[in-house]
Amino acid sequence: MDGRDNGGRRWLRRIMPIGFVLSIAILFWVMRVPILTGVGKSLNVGTLPQKSDYVFVLLGNSETRPFIAAALYKCGLAKQVLVAQLQPIYHLNFQQPEDIVTTDALVAQDVLRNDIIFLEHRCASTIDEVIALSKFLKSHPSASVTIVTSDFHTRRTRWTTQQVLKEAAGRCSFVAAPVDGITADNWWQSEEGFALYVTEGLKLFAYFVQYGGSSRFLIPAITIVLFSAWLASKYW
């Protein structure tokens, strides 16, 4: 009798983790729309536009970002537009490089060429662009800047700005540019949106590890994973 009880208990103990994982999976599936929408919205920390000395348009999606920057400039919310320059390797392709397209789009939207300032530091990533901005702000110590980037990219941009600029980050505000056809409400439905948002999540994590003092949380995280794996192999 005792043996049968022990057998049942052992069986129950083995099946419990499977049941737990299954119920989490079912819960996620049922709640997937609000969960995925919430994840998408959490990446957007853009605010309402405010008056500043400069608007800095980040390179990446030249289909909307320069148009937002031009609108801010034309409505009198910024006096000049800052554009980063890509590293020379990006100019070797037969296609037009993003910095040139962005500049041409600004000019096409009636931004005066004289009001476009090219930042000197050559860029290949978000952190490079923020470093370029920090160099500019060192020579303009009282300037305020509105940074325009895609909605899902604002959180990483704000975090990177805070890491690089420290106190000067207080002089920056962040305006979110939309991405045509892809929002926080539907990003997982298209191939492009799925790749954009998931890679953004991974990049945010990578930036956190690489530029945010990884040991602070990486060692506890690895310890928890290894301990969980040990528990699973012992009892399951």
Next chain:
Amino acid sequence: MLIILIALVAVPAPRSAFLRCCLFLVISEDKLINADVVTFSHQSRGQTAGLNQLAQWAKQEKVNHVVLIGRPPTRTDRCQASVPFEQLGRDQLIRLGVPPNRIDTITSTGRDRATEIAALGQHLQQNTASKVIVLTDRISTRLYHQICSSTLDAEIASRISIVGLPEQMFDLQNWWHSRAGVRNVVIAILELLHAYAHGGQTVPGETWDAEQYEKDLCEWTAETMAADDG
């Protein structure tokens, strides 16, 4: 299980082998065949290398026609800040010595691969070419296989051969050593997963009106400033 996990994470040799094996997830190339048509799209990475390859095959008469697949004019195309891929590509091919009468262009109705492959399918129905090579970057080859099989008739899909370009931006065998390699391989895996899960879903075209945004913003600014002054 735990030992395998630790070995994969910590020991270089099994980790490299495992990461190299990840490429099997995304690469599925066909053999190079003699084809009437070779296509190349704005979606593919490594466009300079792709166009050079197309020009070489066209000049060696391995293919009769080159078809470039573009997308509808974008906002930057319309304000002449950028030039559509098919136009740039055509000019580049002519510069590389391909006769203009052997270059065709197709403009797909959307900006995703499923729409692009559907446009290619229509083109092939109208122009009954016997064999077609779809040239793309190597890490997108399995994705194209999946999209072709889910989008096209089996008969048309059977006439398509998907061939990968050698990777220019990073060493494919050690993709995890470079930022470009990690980014591109991860994106390729995500796109493939999405194609298996949601195959054929398309992204709507332009949904944002830049002119309306500017009008609303200027009105809002004027109102806010008036309220602040008041």
